[in-house]
Amino acid sequence: MACLIPASAMIDRSTDPAPIPPSSQWDDLWHQFAAHRGALVGAILFAIIVLTVFMGPYFWTLDPSYIDIRARNAGPTFAHPFGTDQLGRDTFARMMAGGRVSLSVGIAAMVLGLVIGAAVGVTAGYFRRLDGILMRLTDLFLALPLLPLLLVMVMLFREPLSANFGPEAGIFILIVAAIGLTSWMPTARIVRGDVLALKEREFMLAARSIGTSNVQMILRHILPNVLSPIMVSATLGIANAIITESALSFLGLGFPPDFPTWGRLLFDATDYIQQNPERVIWPGVAISLTVLSVNYLGDGLRDALDPRIRGR
């Protein structure tokens, strides 16, 4: 495909009035994606994790918060394949419940952080006038102490959010917002740098010369071209969000205490690292696997989306 077209192809006037098949692009994308071995492995792994976590509870019906005090601190058994915790709750069920929360928070917070970061980065890079002020804003956010910021957010918004969305959804929104609002800065910096370089490219001038407005310019030309750094930020963003969520829960700023998440399971288990090492291993492995699969997925997507690499 990418090989050079012989000169004859340019002369032969093909009169095939083939209408443009718009769907072939997606086929092509998939074809490209599937060719990337790492991406495929990552995608399958991620799919397995997501499926287990979301569909698992239909097959493993134990309630993650059911306390079976006689089975405390049990190692893996037939009844509890992943063992139990200090109150006798089933770790497997808790892992799945925790995974649902962690994955949702991770992805939602990452998306939020990415959207803010990309928006700030693109705006700063594209509109010179706003550059100074937006970058100083980024500095400000980098400098803000996280904990007091979160405390203020929780204080101001927990009740209104719980009232409007119910306690769990309310907290979910709050946590996602908190993590998203405090993690967009590196993305913004990187994107801004790329946009600045992009702006100097001639096709931007060309696009302007055909009357493309600023908004169209950003949507059509800037965003697709800064996708690659955004992908990297996305990968790191998920890991960061999952870990930050655990820190928040630990500080009492996160989900209610009976609400398991991977980060929290890991944190709670560290005290038992000697008695029940498997309790640390499960969440640790789950987080690492998720991040790893997302990383490979991101690599593959980036390659698939970059037309220059396609067909290699």
Place this chain on the structure above:
Amino acid sequence: MLTFTSRRLAFAIPTLLFISFVIFMLLELAPGDPMSQLPLTVPPDVRDRMREALGLGEPTHIRFGKWLWQFFVVEPLHMIDAAFGTGFAAEQQRVISWQTRSPVMDIVLQRLPQTLWVVGLSYVVGVLIALPIGIYSAYRQYSLFDQLGTFISMVGFSVPTFFTGILLIVIFSVKLGWFPSIYDTTLVVNSWDSFVQQLRQMVMPVSVLALYNAAQISRFMRASMLDNLHQDYVRTARAKGLTERTVVLVHVLRNSMIPVVTVIALGVPQVFGGAIITEQVFKVNGLGQLLITSIQANDLPMVQTLTFIFALLIVVFNVIADVLYGLLDPRIRYD
């Protein structure tokens, strides 16, 4: 270059004032109270008296103004006094921590050594590990080494330090007894033995943090190397008959370092901010621990000053990163 730097620094001053104001208001808004650590047996009226004594009764803007004056005038004067034995700041009150009732800056200076030793060294070690890994991963892209490097750095990034730290302690302190689990900040290195002891107590925190830092930086290094390895000038260098070593480690590396050096420079403020969790796990009691205990105790002057110093470093290192960029890349000219 010089004018660029000084211009950037001059513009940093209003920025910093604004940042300090925002931080102040944020802390002001945050719930919690410096009296939260008192036992419940202390009656409310006593708590109120204590608050008054801390100056909490005064309006916010006056307290902010006071802080500004103390931080920007009294503290520097005091430093001059300490250095030259003069007496400019004699009667002026310095920024006083609510928790310890002592000058904030003294405590900060006291905490600096261990933070620099542990966090700073781990950053250096992290960078030193990350660079070769990043270089080699890129040079042999998709090789086994590269895959392994990716794997390890992703795991390093995704496993929280509170976990790796405790794991190391359980293995090396509890089971093997090789390293102490508690960092001794009072250790004075003045002999071979104390030096060895210092090394022993630094091994674990430094390696935990270094792994985390290395994971991130090696990713940047790899990406940057990949960008440069296929540039035309690399072919020119090869056409001169240079060895692969020279081509990669001189020509490519120098170009790849440009973005990475700025990334590294931008990470330095974090070193001074301390690594809160790792410091906690290994009881290093550096600046990170200071910040977190002050936040927990709602010691506003301390938190305000620490975060402001942190903001200052961020702004300064932003400028440094830009200047470095200009120094390393001759194509960039600021004026």
Place this chain on the structure above:
Amino acid sequence: MLDQPIARIRNLRVQFCTTGGLAGAVEDLSFDLHAGETLCIVGESGSGKSVTSLALMRLIEFSGAEITDGRILFDRKSGAEVDLARAGSDLMRQIRGNEIGMIFQEPMTALNPVFTIGRQLSEGLRHHMGLSRKEAWARAIEALRDVRLPEPERRMVQFPHQLSGGMRQRVVIAMALACAPRLLIADEPTTALDVTTQAEILALMDRLKRESGTAVMFITHDMAVVAQIADRVVVMEQGRKVEEGTVAEIFEAPQHPYTKTLLAAVPRLGDMRGKPLPERIDVAERSSHPPVPVRGTDAPLLRVQNLTTRFPIRGGFLRRIVSNVHAVEDVSFTLMRGRTLSLVGESGCGKSSVGRSILRLVDPLSGSVDLDGTDVMGLDAHNLREARRHMQMVFQDPFASLDPQMPVKDQVAEPLRNFCTHRGDALWDRVATLFDRVDLPRSFMARFPHELSGGQRQRIAIARALALNPKLIVADEAVSALDVSVQAQVLNLMLELQADLGLSYLFISHDMAVVERMSHDVGVMYLGRIVELGPRDAVFETPAHPYTKALLSAVPIADPRKRATRSPTFAPIPSPIHPVGYRPEPSRYDEVAPGHFVLHHDIPLS
């Protein structure tokens, strides 16, 4: 010419490892290289010229290719003959840069941006000759002097970006020649340069070859250059050699049909003598159409008056403007409907800036631009966008001016979408028509820019410019990046469109032969001013300004019998940068003939 060849290439085959298996880039290629001889390899883009040269250096492995067959027998300095196709990497390192030197296609990127010229030059010397730092430095200065780089001592401590393109190319040549190689490979060393610089470099290489007896393998697609310097010529097409012979044989009695097409597509300066109007190039296959001159009208479309554009250079603590680049200085001209006005001149003389200023892609300092009754300078942002319907631009670099992430059909559709002129199926119909119009198969619509050849990309750019039926197209070096056969196609296309649609072109180029063929009127620019303006035949046949004369004499002629014997001048162009208070004189012209203007006052000339 010595009898013993320095290198003998036998049945060379180079293949790329792609996902689809091995793909051949060079097949069964054989030729010899003799000392003191210049062998030119010609052929269209993608025919395997660069791959061959990289194979000789064994650098091809680093691009993911492999020499799968054949031998490259090289006669070393010591007299021993080695087969480079099988040599070990240590041996290759001794040979590279030492016995075989190479000049690369892109002078802009071939140098490492972060090292000084001196460092990059002396590196190879120290490596191969075992010289000390000091000695190598001295030798490097010597080498720079050999390539006639002015002020070599100062250049040594400069960085590549501080040098102009021509200077950089000279540095690359000096680097290749530093160790006095027996064989010099030059891969399109002058393609990116303007004519004057090109002439200098060709003269330089010629002299070096004569003085040191080096064998030169010169790769180019420019037949005029070939005619000027080659002793022998190898013609390649799709990885194979189709013809080989001395220059005279090739130019006078080409055998292979491909060679014939190639030669027919070359515009020659002087071809248009006696024809006042532009005409199609008569490419062999299309000879059934007789060339029709394009007439145009006398109704003015674009009137530019006293256009001045300066780029501020800021500095100091408050970023105040300390000086200005006077890119365009008091330029006035009128372009008629359906006609072409060409702007020619050296690199950096302000041609592109004129084009961009007219379209307000950069904001001019003063002057007026009147496009068909609209005062372009007075438009606000909204009306300017509207006005862009009527004026379009084709950019200098077809690759750079297309978004790499967007399928080309969307890029052609973009102007239509911007102005909501077509929707849904009508939009795609219009895009398809545009593809037909520029002679591109519709099956290319879903491709991305990198999947097209340079010529095809340029057509996309033209299709995009045509989409809104503009009245004016500014074609900024629209063909200079293309090889001759493609260039001829694009030029013909443009002429065809002009004849059919009555377009007006502001044609910007430094290639005098192309300009001669394309334009009704010509403006010669120098240091931001138009020094001579008039009908094309008048300017070309009776040049009045000394700069125009110098420019015309530097043009290489695609005829081996008319070789230039001029020795290069190497004088730097005066700087267009002036401090803030500087007030240049207004341009005043003498009318030497009706419609033929020449700048009156003296400007410093090299």
Place this chain on the structure above:
Amino acid sequence: ERGSDGHVNIIYWQAPSMMNPYLSGGSKENEAASLVIEPLGRFDQDGALVPFLAEEIPTLENGGVAEDLTSITWTLKQGLVWSDGSPVTSQDVKFTADYCMHPEGGCAKFAKFDGISSIDILDERSIKITFEQPTPYPYSAFIGAQTPIIQKAQFENCLGERAPECTEANFNPIGTGPFRVTDFRPNDVILMEANPQYRDPEKPAFATLTLKGGGDATAAGRAVMETGEFDYAWNLLLAPEVLGRMAEGGKGQPVAAFGTMIERIELNLTNPDPSLPPETRSTRAEPHPFLSDKSVRQALSMAIDRDLLVEIGFGQAGRPACNLVPAPAIYASDNTDCLVQDIEAARALLEDAGWTDTNGNGIRDKDGVELEILFQSSTNAVRQDFQALIKQWWSEIGVATELRNIDASVFFGGDPSSPDTLQKFYADVQMYVNTFDGTDPQAYLAMYRCGNEPRPETQWQGANINRYCDPRYDELLSELAAASDLKERGSIAKTLNDMLTKDSYVVVPLVDRGRVSAHSNTLGGVLLNPWDSELWNAADWYRIAD
């Protein structure tokens, strides 16, 4: 012999921030300071008063306390000297009181000096404290780790507003205790050496001492019991199996002692509904929709298995509790009927009171009010386990629970603008621990006085957290304040305790928490004291040779 046992290492996972207990109310500061500065008398491990700087404890019998209970006279030991060599005089004692009672000093121990009308120096060694009114229990000022004597000469210039400027004095007070500070690093570490002027020439056995701060309880326990790096670790609030596992490390052992710390659930008698306006939310103006029903409160208490809570949360460091005042014996009620969990009876109780599940959602309701409880507590691993367990038990009797945990610095912060404080009580029930100083519960029980509840008019200050209000309770409180006979005081206190617990169930005690600390096997002389500083007898500590 003094200094013969070398060095001792102590770890406090919360680091002391200064050495002046008057400026900081935290127990970590009190305890660190207790190594250096001493009071006139202390409580021993059994809660009995023992003289320290005083010659003896003044009582009615020995004439130290006036017959009319309005004054008390203390006499210093003979020949006491400060660590700088100057003599300790009654001037210093009086100065200490002046220092803390200065209106602008913001003294954290002000309450200890409450009710003192004057302090008179009788001679070099004796001093008389006069109270504003008859005070049956006069052992408040200068008793225990909270109110040690400081040196007048050192703190003379630190009165009132100037208190915070005396950094050197606050970090390195001159004292009479067994040790003196050589290096103080706030919130990090304190280095000390034996006080050369200590009154007992044989003591302390250790020449130097390090008090390290920071980390967490797990790490502190590990350092003493598993790695043996430290000799003593304070306040190891850890799950029993974790503690047990550490003890297996063989380097040290945990020790426990019980005081008056009661982990309890407080029930909100007022309505915390978020839809109420802030002026009336969680105030007496709005009674709670179902917790004002005694049978609901009782059922909630009955559903809890306190033994299991102890087993899971505290092990040997806790015991099930039904009383708010568990000790000393004369004040402890014999109320034990809550000790047995009885889910069935709890269900029946609710059923009888009309709380039935009418809509079949598994939650009992009455008149459209569902038994849904918001249960908040501070963030702490053990408390979260308790919350989970209690939630499950309550669900078994048809009560739904939503859990919430709040960062301790906010929960206990008392910031009137935060919705999450203990005092605001914007929840139905909350769990925390409270205790009282010394051995007399009067002030503690007085917290539940009517009118003492936090509310908007008082900026949400006040100690009557569950908004209990019973005129009879208030009457009994005044009786207690007037009673001087110990027996009589005891019986009144028991009645008050029962009114809050078994009679009304507004306070649901869960666990009587002991203090747990750990010391290494080679550290001798440790007597864990729940009534005073844990380091109260550090002078007697010694190294056990192995």
